[in-house]
Amino acid sequence: MNVHEDNGMFKFNHIALAVKDVAISIAFYQQLFDFKEIANTASSSNTRWLSLDGYHQLHLIPRPEVKINTNKAIHFALSTIEFQTFIIKLKQLKINYSDWLGTTHKNYRRKDGIQQVYLQDPDGYWIEINNDI
Numbered sequence: 001m002n003v004h005e006d007n008g009m010f011k012f013n014h015i016a017l018a019v020k021d022v023a024i025s026i027a028f029y030q031q032l033f034d035f036k037e038i039a040n041t042a043s044s045s046n047t048r049w050l051s052l053d054g055y056h057q058l059h060l061i062p063r064p065e066v067k068i069n070t071n072k073a074i075h076f077a078l079s080t081i082e083f084q085t086f087i088i089k090l091k092q093l094k095i096n097y098s099d100w101l102g103t104t105h106k107n108y109r110r111k112d113g114i115q116q117v118y119l120q121d122p123d124g125y126w127i128e129i130n131n132d133i
Helices: 022-033 083-092
Strands: 014-019 036-038 048-051 057-062 075-079 115-120 126-130
Touching: 014 022, 022 036, 022 048, 022 057, 083 115, 083 126
Parallel strands: 014 057, 075 126
Antiparallel strands: 036 048, 048 057, 115 126
8 A cells, every 4th residue: 555545444633742841842843843723622631732734633731740751763753845944944943853863963865765854842752854745
């Protein structure tokens, strides 16, 4: 099956992350990715939701007491046609990024030609940014 093929049964809806400080995480994701905050329609909790593209969401769940363990192999990936512009934005915002091996301020071109970088959010979650559009 082609990775872009729709199987009709399931589609990606959201990713949820436990975060220490929801306000800091909201600011990070809005400043870097311009995600719009949307209403949390599931509960009256302090969990806040961001819309990635009108269809997919990022849910930020406040868990100030939880120890967050991260590993680069566990990450989510976002694709952009404006890859080079995004690299410039990372530099302007002084956000560190690296290739898969951890070489700072270096992007990587995969065997299939896709460029990618990795960065971490305020809680240490790994995010891959690539140009697989």
